[in-house]
Amino acid sequence: MQVVNALIEADKDFDLLVVPSGGHGIAESRYGTRRRRDFFVRHLLGVEPRSEP
Numbered sequence: 001m002q003v004v005n006a007l008i009e010a011d012k013d014f015d016l017l018v019v020p021s022g023g024h025g026i027a028e029s030r031y032g033t034r035r036r037r038d039f040f041v042r043h044l045l046g047v048e049p050r051s052e053p
Contacts, residue, residue, distance in 0.1 A: 015039065 007014045017035060019026045026032045038049040 004014070004016060019031075022029075022032075027036065034052070041047060041049040
């Protein structure tokens with residue numbers, strides 16, 4: 001959390017996703033993949049991601 005504190009102190013915007021008991025493997029889960037894709041669509045394409053059925 002030192003990086004988080006430094007970003008806050010520097011008044012920088014950032015996104016942080018914490019998944020309790022998720023571990024590092026959460027990034028490869030369906031949820032992690034969707035969140036990563038949505039982040040890039042939102043921030044690189046500048047549009048809201050489509051919701052999946």
